[in-house]
Amino acid sequence: MIEIIFLGTGASVPSRSRMLPCIVLRRKDELIVFDCGEGAQYRFLQSGLGVNKKMVILISHMHGDHVFGLPGLITTMSFLGRTKPLTIIGPPGIKKFLNCVLKTIPHHIRYDISVYEKEPGVVYEADEYIIEAYETEHSVTNYAYVFKEKERPGKFHPDKAMKLGVPKGPLWKKLQMGFPVVLEDGRIIRPEDVLGPPRKGIKIVYTGDTGPCEDIISACKEADVIIHEATYSSELTEKALKEGHSTTVMAAETAKRCKAKMLILTHISARYEGLEDKLLEEAKRIFENTILAYDGLKVTVK
């Protein structure tokens, strides 16, 4: 189970109700944070996410509205007692930005920070999931990040194990974890004898800022959730294409084409304050299972 928490859902400049981009995946006791716009620390504390969790922050691109909240969040977490190391990943530029801020501002960060400038491909691997970066269509290098849980062994059937004479205990556990076992009588029992089909993990894509492009289609294929930027309504299609942004309709077309299960629109231009219903309608006409994000929205994915 993963909870997606939208801390900031605005674009370029904040509106009354939307701060700048910051979206968190909460999985077990870990936090995976996409972008860190100004105000992130404020919403982060409001949301009670906890400052000392295992955590990786992934920055989509080096525009100010996506990174100006990073120095504040990392210093505030230290102030409030963080001791666990923190990993920050981004496109080229992220290292120079953080280095120069932390060199010019006196601070007392008491935990380790590792910053990595990555090429597209697998950018982070944990025991149970990986994160891949795809380079997309924007005015500067932008990464869409694909979070993918690794495939897990299928469901264990105790009745089948009993029938095959596998005694309850350590051998069951071994089979559940996908290893074959040898019984006392010499018979070999394979995991597939007692397990159902392998279970697919959850796939969530965060696009960052992007116009429609082939890499986004590749990234989003059969995603459980696509968190897609939708800076503009379809009336501003030309502007969106020129700037490397998406409209509601472009995002919905990607979700449809990629056979995604759910689409969540974010990075909404401040000009649509109070006009969000229209944006949502545009997308829903093409892809029914669409949500329009707001600051504070939480979505659970199973």
Next chain:
Amino acid sequence: MIEIIFLGTGASVPSRSRMLPCIVLRRKDELIVFDCGEGAQYRFLQSGLGVNKKMVILISHMHGDHVFGLPGLITTMSFLGRTKPLTIIGPPGIKKFLNCVLKTIPHHIRYDISVYEKEPGVVYEADEYIIEAYETEHSVTNYAYVFKEKERPGKFHPDKAMKLGVPKGPLWKKLQMGFPVVLEDGRIIRPEDVLGPPRKGIKIVYTGDTGPCEDIISACKEADVIIHEATYSSELTEKALKEGHSTTVMAAETAKRCKAKMLILTHISARYEGLEDKLLEEAKRIFENTILAYDGLKVTVK
């Protein structure tokens, strides 16, 4: 008349209700901004202050909670159409910080920004006011800023001018502006013949972060308003002194000793969320005309 607008009144880390330090003086069509903590642009836009006013930003010291909102505010003002030049003043370090952020983050700022690292003394002079910096007691160089309107000529008495035979018109205007005039009969009329006593300008002090010290006393003498940091309640006197911060009581004692007209407490630690009444009481016992600032507070000074 000057309006003081409190955009951020927290300290170190934001609380639910307080963003980080940013306080604006609105005088005629100008804005004088003290500090620029994270969230400043958000509150700035909410307050409808206008992004294209004549404007000077004064940074008290180079701790992140007082400057991390600066990059966002200056880029957002450009995005929303600012064309007027902007002056930024601060202690040593402000130039390096802004240079390195604006060099590492792609942006399109379309107006001129002048950044000055100043020594204590007069740091800014306009036609009708000056701003002075006093170095105070903190863990890094901190400037208290003293905003002082220049003395204006006294009130004009038309009856006195008539009696002295000064004809209504350009000569009246000249006298009102403080210049002597010569009448047709050769007599010289001096401004003091027709004007009341010179009118004192408004004096407002913003302390930034500081413990009690002689420079604060000098800066605050007979101020109309002291905007004083009060990070802690009096129970944490030792902590305050150790860190170069003030308690409510220290701020109130300064206001009393300096014969100020009004004290406004700001830079309130997040630990006092919901306990502000107690802080205010502590100060009021010593200096009655005290207000405890909150984000969004506006105070008019005449």
